[in-house]
Amino acid sequence: MRIKTLLVALAALVVSxxxxxxxxxxxxTNRTGYTIYYMYVSPGKSKSWEEDVLGNDVLMNGDTQRVTLTGYTNPYFDIRLVDEDEDSYTFWNVDVSTQDIVVTLDHLD
Structure with a gap:
């Protein structure tokens, strides 16, 4: 009985x-009136920004860009956008499993 209990506990530990x-x-979605040139999305607890997810593309005013985040264990991300005038818009600790972003001038840093 003790060995069976130990094995069950060990299996639970390994799985968890x-x-x-x-x-x-x-x-x-960009509703700033400006073109977004850079879009950085990093895990919420990261100390630095990851690579620009737009690459060579831009996000025109009125357009929407879907960013796919693969292989993460947590849905919380920080998002920073930089427009053509180098103004930035930062969203902290966004739960991407429940929330999309509509960036406006109200979000200007």
Whole structure:
């Protein structure tokens, strides 16, 4: 009986120690009146910004860009957008599993 209990406890420990990676996405809509040139999306607890997810593209005013986030274990992300005048718009700790972003001039840093 003791060995069976130990094996069950060990199995539970092994399963709980592996965080399950998931795929998330966030739709970001530009309503600033300006073209967005850079879009950075980083895990919420990150100390730095990851690469620009727009690459060579831009996000024109009125357009929406879907950003797919693959292999993360947590849906909370920080999002920073930079427009043609180098103004930035930062959203902290966004739960991308429940929230999309509509960026306006009200969000200017």
């Amino acid at each position: 120690s592996f965080a399950v990676a998931a795929d998330y996405y966030v739709d970001i």
